[in-house]
Amino acid sequence: MLVIALVDRTGSGLWASVSVLYFTYVTGLSVTQIGTLAATAGAVGIAGSPLGGLLADRFPLTRVLFAVQAARALAALPLLLTDHYGLLLAASALAGFGDRSSRVLTRLYATRVAGADRVRYQAVQRTLANAGWAVGGLAAAAALTFGTTGAYRFLLAGDALSFVACALLTLRCAEPPSGSRTVTGSTDPTPKNRPSGPWRDRTYLTYVATETVLFLDDAVITVGLPLWIAHTGNVPHGLAPLLLVLNNVLVVALQIPLSRLGATTTAARALLFFPLAAAYALGGAAMALSATGSTVTATLLLVGAATAFTLAEMLHATVSWELSVALAPETAQGAYLGVHGLAQSAQRSIGPLAVTAAIATGPLGWTAFGTGIALTCVVQHRLVRDRLAHPPLSVAPVTVSEH
Template sequence: MGHVLARIPGGRDGRLMLVVALVDRVGSGLWAATSVLYFTYVAHLGLGEVGTLVATAGIAGIAGAPVGGRLADRLPLTRLLAAFQVLRALAAAGLLASGDYALLLVCSAVGGFGDRAASVLTKLYGTRIAGAERVRYQAVNRTIANAGWAVGGLGAAVALGAGSTAVYRCLLLGDAASFVAAALITLRCADAASPSRVVAAGPVSPVPAPVRVPSPWRDRAYLAYMVTDCVLFLDDAVFRVGLSLWAVRDTEAPHGLVPVLLVLNSVLVVALQVPLARFGSTSAAARRLLLPLSGAFAAAGIAMAASAGGGPVLASVSLLLAATAFTVAEMLHAVVSWELSVALAPEAAQGAYLGVHGLAQAAQRMVGPLAVTAAIATGPLGWTVFGTAVAGTCLVQHRLVRERLRRPAALPEPVRQ
């Protein structure tokens, strides 16, 4: 990890926010590894009830991204982020304390809302403090977060060996405690002021001038970009649902290969995400990455289709190639998305725009599993179509952002009195 931490953009505050990411993800890893088991064996919920809880959190998360981004253009960012982390802690503690299903639904919704809002605010903070090095900073942040997630998951696996109700409760308390710790560390970071407040005040006048900040909801080009990015986030659903389900149902690969594929994804991200970030350090470079990204998605779809066409050896090799190609696509898209989502947004409304962009990932968490299961149900042809469709979306986005990147970012307009 030495090459990752050698030079952190953002100075002391950048390093502190990386600690926040680590602590947050360790706690989230504890909960992610045990949530379904907790609801099943401790809360005694049925399959449909557990699914409804997960869906409720996902739906609430869709609202969290734009609301958090909008507030970030108006309120101190570090205090706002700390408040959402405390909200997540209260939601986690509520899951532990409540025996009523309706209250569990409320806590799940609050937790999902706070999670997506905090994610957008963390990205926005990194954007503001890292400046021109924002892509590299986000790459380091993602590497640290992946490491924290792995530590949390391994810790949960060890603890679950005891198999007692008390262990499940302690792991959930650990998740809540991680959010409280993250909030306390966040409050030690200097605030990163919204450019909209700076622009509104002007360089000489001490009295803020009324301005009309651009709205992402009226920006058709940015909304179109967000929709295409939603499609490119489908690699997440592949690793959460598609790869494992396809491997065990439709190929002759040994079942023991499934965890290897997931570990391979984590190892590659930790090893390569930061080095790959330098290929998208400018808007033009990030746009060019959409072309190899298109190739990676197409190759991944073909490899998934090929895994169903032979014996265990061919299936295993094809799945390893598919997992590698999808991971490369995941890393390249992360670099492209970090840069373009900011470069296409007016500086004075970064929070609102990044909040709307956050809808892409939140919406994908709902539609992604459906798209992946549809590919599985259709068989090898389904995976070929899946990879080709996402690859084609890369080319659409490549063309879509060309003109926007040539124009200067919009500034707030004075409000006519």
């Protein structure tokens, strides 16, 4: 599965950086049409996480993941073969659904196959994914030097083939053990100790809501920093892509070492109270101060802000990998992790709005932004305390026939 993560993100790196250009210059879509495609993919993708997790609790995980990867490959065909807008909308919707489903399914696989070592396993997986993204992005930049329609189609075909490769590699993966699926002769379909599931688990839903806030570091890196650089005007615009490179390099270099700080549930919860909260607060303060200095000072502060938010990103990933599983019943991990995946989907919608609000408010806005996320860390630290002391009831295994 680690190789699959590398192949998957390499393909995504080929396509993500050029998709807007492809739809503009090859397909000939308007700005409004391109925006609608992206919005459709995002909206349908919201359902991908919970549905993918739910299916993985009822069917073999590797088979579900194979089907999702095949669907992602299928979604690329209309982009290559037609410019009919209705078909492009349908393909974008399928691609968005497949993207979000595959993320929660690969994470669930890591949880099941690695057991207590799941944090380190996912750190390695994330490092490989970031490396793949960088390789794909570099390949896309090289291909675009030709500036031809053939070059764009080559990149899209490469993305589609990466999904085919992922699907085929998934078939070679052993099915991990699952507490939600056992081959048994039990005939009791509604055991008394079955909880109502994540949708009625108020503590877990509140935890997911706080996670949505903590995932805002992604919006800062991808949207906030470039817009702030353009808005303030006291640093060169070329700094923006360099900060994205810095983010990627730091994740590849430090995600695995930092994962050791949250290798247990107790250690992961402890990271919330000070290290993670401090990183968010310092990042917001550095963004605010960058508007008040000389070019050199502002540049250094923005590098510091990017470093602080990247550190927060890595620490939060470590905390999130552990707590999202520790707070869920062992026999309903798919359903719970699927609901947890909604936090990232929601962040994609509210994140750009949050950072643009901070930019519009100026230095005070960035200070409030960082402080607000830091306070959310403290809230989450207290929220999970009682739950970890009194774990939820486990769902009885689902009876599965495998004739």
